[in-house]
Amino acid sequence: IEVTVVRGTGRAGSSSAPPTPTSRTLSGQDFFVAAEVDNETPYLGEQIAYTVRLYDARSFGRGQRYRAPAFTGFWNIQEDERHTYNTVTAGRRYSVTETSSILFPTVVGELEIDPAVMEISTGFFGGSRSPQASMPVSVTVRPLPLGAPQSFTGAVGSYDISASVDTNDISSSEPVILTISVSGKGNLDVLPEPGWPDMPGWRVFDNPPDTVTYTTSGEFGGKRTYHRVLIPETSGFLNIPVVEYAFFDPKEERYRTISTRPIAVTVSLDATAQANGFPNAPAKLVIEQVDSDIRHIKSAPSSLSVRAEPLTSRRLYWALWASPIVLLVASAGWRFKDRLLLGRGEVDNAAFARNTALSMLQYAKQSDTDHFAASEGALIAYLTTRLDRPTYGLTHDEVSSLLTQGNISPSLAQEVVSLLNLTQDGRFGPAQLGDSVEGVLDQTERLIDELEWEFEQ
Structure with missing residues (x-):
């Protein structure tokens, strides 16, 4: 039986059938290891899926041990996804164990992913192991294009941004807690911070961000949340300015800039702050004439001295x-x-x-x-x-x-x-x-x- 296999273009984890080795490749073999990536020419920082498949034609299962490549030139700390299924090729029924890893290239140029190794238990009692290796996989990493906006700090992926405060009405002795959330698909674990704008009228205390990540349909994403404690330095109507976030979207192959909306906060002057000279927000300047001649010049004392107690x-x-x-x-x-x-x-x-x-x-x-x-x-x-x-x-x-x-x-x-x-x-x-x-x-x-x-x- 001759089987002609056409390589698919879908990402790992999609519902489309994965590619299988040709009948000539599998001829006479009980097991075989194949590896591939879903994108051989990614941009710097763009996620790709690396998938290894072990084809096993034996009728009874034995232990397997997967040794992943070193992934030199790539960032990878996620747990590998693994699942099994059956397929028929070259006239034989194979059990396929598929292991997928999400990689983010960190250098530009030609990279080679070393062979992946599957150690398979052999012998009647499984007392010995037979290592089976895949072929190496080549990846050409493209640099990010020119024309990045000034606020771009290296984020690659597809993201949304939102901002909220716990209250819009406070007294001058109370803080406001500002939450900025960046969510989407990309390397959330090393996502650069937004370019924080100047915050006139506020004293700002930053905290380490909270990061939640997940993998769905073969893509890595999540949400990174920043909590900023804002303490007012004046009373009146204060503004929390727009926060912009620039990133490169590899699917659209262009830079994008997203932003939050400005947030207004009313700061009322409480009795404690007023007693301590807490300043009001700037008001319209009114100039009045208070004199029409120079003031009386005070005569100098006969001697000068420094206060004993400053x-x-x-x-x-x-x-x-x-x-x-x-x-x-x-x-x-x-x-x-x-x-x-x-x-x-x-x-x-x-x-x-x-x-x-x-x-x-x-x-x-x-x-x-x-x-x-x-x-x-x-x-x-x-x-x-x-x-x-x-x-x-x-x-x-x-x-x-x-x-x-x-x-x-x-x-x-x-x-x-x-x-x-x-x-x-x-x-x-x-x-x-x-x-x-x-x-x-x-x-x-x-x-x-x-x-x-x-x-x-």
Whole structure:
């Protein structure tokens, strides 16, 4: 019987029948291994499916062991998909074991995928193994075309983007949680971040993204979600600007740019922020004439002197300066525990609490933010979520008691109290602490990691 086989063009996992070796290839063989890719000329970063098929004509099954190639020049960490079916070719019935891998080329040019090897148990009791290898597979990787938009950072695939906030109406002592989701088909695990726009009127704390991936119909895709904590720096009507995302679509062979819509947020001035001099949003400038002549020139004193106690050495000055920051980050920790069911069905609030606190500490390291205020705020925000109740304003003994009730060891609870004492001393009297300033952020980060470990026990 002569069988003529025409190679299909569908991707792995499609309903079309897979190609089979010719009768001449299978003539006289009990088993045979074939390998192929669904696209021999992909673009850089475009996903392709590599499929290996073991044809076994024996009437009873024996063990098989698959050794995948090294896939040099390709990115591949997904689980291989495997399924079996039967086919008839060259006058014989074969059981086919098909194994598929999704690959993303990482270099341009001619690449060769080494042979795949199937080790098949042979002998009556299957005591020996016979390695069967496929032929190598050649792939020519094309570079991305010229004409990429300025915002392009390397994403290849097909994506959509969306943005949302947990609320559009807040007070000046509350944060807004912005969620940006990028979803579609492509290498979500290494997807570049969007180009974040300037955020006038907001202080921004970033967190590591959440990534959910899946494989359907032989294609790899999913969703990557970014959570950004936005703290208002002024009151009034504030805007969250458009976020753009540029990528190369290999199916359409062109660059595309997608974007979110701007989001308006109303920030009302609360009593606490007003007492601390929280600024209003810029209003229309009104110029009034207040005088028609030069003001009286005050006579110079007979002698000049420097104040014995500068303003910055007073505890009240630092307390007033730092209290808005501590209040805001503490509020953020309390509020996101009820809001952050965003982007997917379940969100690990414990991990988000830790990531938010560490992001606050990282921001303080890279800016002029007071280290003691940032450390206290990050620790309180973390404890607020982990203990499921507000901790700002509690005495240190009350915090220690809550920690021990939450299965935290007394020694670690005492370390938390000691750090809170240190941060308060630093906020109210920074001139006296000197060497403690540089290490307080690292100490807070270490303490949060130790707390996280004990909370999980």
